[in-house]
Amino acid sequence: MNSASALSAYKKTIKHTENPRQIERRILARMNNCLIESRERFDGSPAKPERLQILSDGLRDALSDNLKLWQIFKNDLVREGNALPGELRADLLSLAIFVETHTTRVLVAEGNVGALIDVNNSILGALSGQTGEVA
Numbered sequence: 001m002n003s004a005s006a007l008s009a010y011k012k013t014i015k016h017t018e019n020p021r022q023i024e025r026r027i028l029a030r031m032n033n034c035l036i037e038s039r040e041r042f043d044g045s046p047a048k049p050e051r052l053q054i055l056s057d058g059l060r061d062a063l064s065d066n067l068k069l070w071q072i073f074k075n076d077l078v079r080e081g082n083a084l085p086g087e088l089r090a091d092l093l094s095l096a097i098f099v100e101t102h103t104t105r106v107l108v109a110e111g112n113v114g115a116l117i118d119v120n121n122s123i124l125g126a127l128s129g130q131t132g133e134v135a
Helices: 002-019 020-043 046-076 087-105 114-128
Strands: none
Touching: 002 020, 020 046, 046 087, 046 114, 087 114
């Protein structure tokens, strides 16, 4: 079995074994873990040159992937026919805008990764069915 057919089989299996909420949670957790790997070094470094090096060492890619996921969430939230209640959609859209804005700050070594991880953790908790506020 080549890699393309293996990937296709995997995607079909996921569609039949995971609901959309589980898929979102799994993908967001993977993105968040990539951010967590660099959090201590990046957030603990006050020097911009060192922060820029950490971005080059892989954090930039992790931030880009996380941002793409949030853009997907945002596009789904504004889609006509989205079944989430209006207030929840508005709260999640606010978070998506925050993620976009804050990611831009982190990419120029001005913000901290921890804030993005906190947002992701909040959503992961909600997707896991844990009680508490989403926003």
